Amino acid sequence: xxxxxxxxxxxxxxxxxxxxxxxxxxxxxxxxxxxxxxxxxxxxxxxxxxxxxxxxxxxxxxxxxxxxxxxxxxxxxxxxxxxxxxxxxxxxxxxxxxxxxxxxxxxxxxxxxxxxxxxxxxxxxxxxxxxxxxxxxxxxxxxxxxxxxxxxxxxxxxxxxxxxxxxxxxxxxxxxxxxxxxxxxxxxxxxxxxxxxxxxxxxxxxxxxxxxxxxxxxxxxxxxxxxxxxxxxxxxxxxxxxxxxxxxxxxxxxxxxxxxxxxxxxxxxxxxxxxxxxxxxxxxxxxxxxxxxxxxxxxxxxxxxxxxxxxxxxxxxxxxxxxxxxxxxxxxxxxxxxxxxxxxxxxxxxxxxxxxxxxxxxxxxxxxxxxxxx
Amino acid sequence: xxxxxxxxxxxxxxxxxxxxxxxxxxxxxxxxxxxxxxxxxxxxxxxxxxxxxxxxxxxxxxxxxxxxxxxxxxxxxxxxxxxxxxxxxxxxxxxxxxxxxxxxxxxxxxxxxxxxxxxxxxxxxxxxxxxxxxxxxxxxxxxxxxxxxxxxxxxxxxxxxxxxxxxxxxxxxxxxxxxxxxxxxxxxxxxxxxxxxxxxxx
Numbered sequence: 411x412x413x414x415x416x417x418x419x420x421x422x423x424x425x426x427x428x429x430x431x432x433x434x435x436x437x438x439x440x441x442x443x444x445x446x447x448x449x450x451x452x453x454x455x456x457x458x459x460x461x462x463x464x465x466x467x468x469x470x471x472x473x474x475x476x477x478x479x480x481x482x483x484x485x486x487x488x489x490x491x492x493x494x495x496x497x498x499x500x501x502x503x504x505x506x507x508x509x510x511x512x513x514x515x516x517x518x519x520x521x522x523x524x525x526x527x528x529x530x531x532x533x534x535x536x537x538x539x540x541x542x543x544x545x546x547x548x549x550x551x552x553x554x555x556x557x558x559x560x561x562x563x564x565x566x567x568x569x570x571x572x573x574x575x576x577x578x579x580x581x582x583x584x585x586x587x588x589x590x591x592x593x594x595x596x597x598x599x600x601x602x603x604x605x606x607x608x609x610x611x612x613x614x615x616x617x618x619x620x621x622x623x624x625x626x627x628x629x630x631x632x633x634x635x636x637x638x639x640x641x642x643x644x645x646x647x648x649x650x651x652x653x654x655x656x657x658x659x660x661x662x663x664x665x666x667x668x669x670x671x672x673x674x675x676x677x678x679x680x681x682x683x684x685x686x687x688x689x690x691x692x693x694x695x696x697x698x699x700x701x702x703x704x705x706x707x708x709x710x711x712x713x714x715x716x717x718x719x720x721x722x723x724x725x726x727x728x729x730x731x732x733x734x735x736x737x738x739x740x741x742x743x744x745x746x747x748x749x750x751x752x753x754x755x756x757x758x759x760x761x762x763x764x765x766x767x768x769x770x771x772x773x774x775x776x777x778x779x780x781x782x783x784x
Numbered sequence: 785x786x787x788x789x790x791x792x793x794x795x796x797x798x799x800x801x802x803x804x805x806x807x808x809x810x811x812x813x814x815x816x817x818x819x820x821x822x823x824x825x826x827x828x829x830x831x832x833x834x835x836x837x838x839x840x841x842x843x844x845x846x847x848x849x850x851x852x853x854x855x856x857x858x859x860x861x862x863x864x865x866x867x868x869x870x871x872x873x874x875x876x877x878x879x880x881x882x883x884x885x886x887x888x889x890x891x892x893x894x895x896x897x898x899x900x901x902x903x904x905x906x907x908x909x910x911x912x913x914x915x916x917x918x919x920x921x922x923x924x925x926x927x928x929x930x931x932x933x934x935x936x937x938x939x940x941x942x943x944x945x946x947x948x949x950x951x952x953x954x955x956x957x958x959x960x961x962x963x964x965x966x967x968x969x970x971x972x973x974x975x976x977x978x979x980x981x982x983x984x985x986x
Contacts, residue, residue, distance in 0.1 A: 495959065500865040645854055645872040645884045649845040 469573040469593035471615055476691040478604050478614040481777035482673065487583055487599065488606045490673055494582040498590070501578040502644055503545035503556075509533065509636035512629050517637060519626035520657040524559060524566040525635070525725070526550060526620055532632035534625065535559070537656060539638055540566075542646040544587055546638065547575040557620060560587035560600050561653050562662070562669065563772035564684065567600055570616040584673040584775040601768065601776050622767040623725045624657070631724050668771060676774035678782055683770040685782065686719065686728045688763040694777035695730070698784035699767060702728045706741045709733070710783040717763065719783070720746050722755035727767070731760035807975050811902055814909040823908045828901030835893040839869060841884045850877040861887045868892065868963045892963075899970035906974065 480487065515534075517523065522537040529551030540546065540559040547556055556576040559566045562585040569576070574593035581588040587600040596608025604614040621628070628635060640648040654661020662669070666681055679685070679698075687696035693712035697719045702708050706721045718733040723744065733739070737748055737760070745752040748759055756762075773780055814820035836842035854860060857873035865871050872884035 496866045497864055502865075643854060645852065645875040647840060647843055647845060647875075647882050647884060649882075650840065650843050652840045 470610065471574050471576075471591050471593065472570045472572045473610070473613040474616055474691075476614075477612055478602065479689050479691055479693050479777075480602055480604055481694065481780070484604075484606050484612060487602070487673075487776075488597075491581050491583045491588060491597070491599075491606070492670060494580055494670075496578075496580045498580045499577050500580050501542070501544050503547055503575065503577050504539075504543045504638075504642050504644075505547045505575060506643060507546050507548050508639045508641040510639050512633060512635050512637060515625070515637040515639075517625040518657060519624065519629075521625050522622060522656050523625045523628050523637070524557060524620050525623055525628045525632070526555075526557060526568060526618070527632065528553065528618070532628075532635035534628050534632075534635050534637045535566075536625070536638060537566075538651060539640055539642065539648055541651050541653070542644070542648065543642065544578050545576050545589065547571065555618065556589075558587065558589065558600050560585075561651070562586065563601060564663070564682070564769040565601055565766055565772060566620045566622050567603070567766050568618040568620040569603065570618065582670055584772060585668050585670045586772060586776070599776075601772055617764045619762075619764060620766060621725055621727050623727055627725050672771045673775035674778045675771070676778075678774070679770040681769060681771035684767055685770050685773055686730070686765050686767055687773045687777075687780070688717070688730045688765045689777065690715075690763065694773070694780045696770075696773050696777075696780050696782050697728060697730070698782070699728065701784035707739055707746070708783045710781050712781070718758075718760070719765075720755045720758065728765065729755050729758070730763040730765040731758050732763060733760055735760075803975055807906075810906050810910070811974075814902075814905040817909060820905040820909050824901035824905035826901075827904040828897040831900040832893050832897040835896060836883070836889075839886075839889060839893075841872065841886060841889060843882050844880045845877070845882040847880055848877045849879070850875070867960045896963075896966060896970065899967070899974065903970060903974050 512534075517534075517536050517538075523534040524537065524540065525532065525534050527533075531551050533548070533550065535546060535557050537559065540557075541561050544560060545556055545558050547554070549555065554571050554573065556569045556571045557566070558569065558576070562582070565586070571591070574591050576589045576591055576598075579588045579590045579597055581597070583599050583606075584601070589598045589600055590596065590608075591598065591610070594609045596605040596610035598605050598610075598615065602614075603617055605611045625637075640646075651661075654663045654665075656663060663682060668681060672681070684699045685696040686699050686702060687694060689695075690712060692715065695710045695712050695717055697708050697710065702719055703721045703723070703726060706723075708719045710717050710719070716733045716736060717730055718739050719728050719730045720739060721728050739758065740747050742752045745754050746758060747753075751759075753759065815824065833842060851874060853874040854872075860871050861873045863871040868889075870886045870888040872886040872889075874885040876883040876885055
């Protein structure tokens, strides 16, 4: 990432100026099922895009009607939480994110970005910025959301946050970021999306899809996208990554070692092998990302329910759908044919699941004996 | 008997004061010599660079000249972000060099670097001194290592990848003690080196 330089005079002029500004408006809450409905992830009704965020008090993030499946008892996961070596908020979330248009961005074309689209609004969050912050408390399509990233498990996920913000607890479990909400101080391992400690224990957050892709692919798909800038309010070396490097891959991201112990080991894949997985209230399922991009259609099941995964060649990602009806999905040009009609990968007429990339050890650790398809 | 205790107490105090005095003389002597000054500056600078690099507070990036300062730097500079690590409140860019400025870490690193430099400077003079014990500078270098390691303790201490061990509560606890260990070791070796220097030799 080619870090944008700021001018001396402008920067010095900021010395002594008041701190981070808040926003105004309202948040909300609601329920959701296992399936993600395109364009129906709204959980708040803010006024003209302005949102109230709360630190403290009894505000709660919105949760699902049914909790997500956990591969372990809550007590087991809680007992495995370990210090990451930093204090609470030692890795500071971005609470006042700033964006620029795509043509003003200075992101390297091959660098990873985490992309989100809601109500026609596309945003890209460069990995080289989130590696220093892990959580962005943002507003998307008028809804308060948290876009989160854990470098050690390679997972980028989105959560509805209602009227509260999320922060980093400084703790890890299975090498995964343990978030806390600034309303109840409950602890939420990112991958599980389920609180394992605090008054919201056992409840699961409402989620939305975050696409792990590269800047060139995202920009090609969404030329009107905006991009998170390094105007975060913090001084960090945003062109660097303390753990290694993507583009090309190096360091922690290719090493077979993990820094912290995994909850479970599973030698079906190398630890850092990238899989696209999903979890429902019934179980979890994973697909090899490279295999999916190559074969385009893969199928698997959670219990008695069938699922189908399709590749999006434009964004170099995959989508997972519930396919309990057993319909046939076949590649057709850039899209997929279902019941005689061709759809793009992200718009199949099937119940969409929240899916996200992650390192194999992370999925296998949280969800022992998770089905793996390639 | 009380007079014996008093005498022993005075002896300990006298010996301690003598040790400190000898070390101060050794430091003054070493720092008055060009070779001592040179070694001090060189080793202290190298140590500070490595310490800041370990913190990810020094590195290279796109070419530029810039200084940006965060809002409320005076209050935010005390915000802890890790074990003996504090919030950078500015980013200095000089050519390809990027330096996030965390004043407390700069101060701490400078103190450690000065102690390492003094260890090396005094050791060199002691080693070269015809009447002094033949003492290599390795002791001062070894004493500074824990301080360097302490700099890379953060969320996911990647040095553990290099070492090939996994982080555990015990390992992280050890890492938390590295910096105080480094300070004590550096002061200890400095005093020890001081005892090996004959004042008249410097």
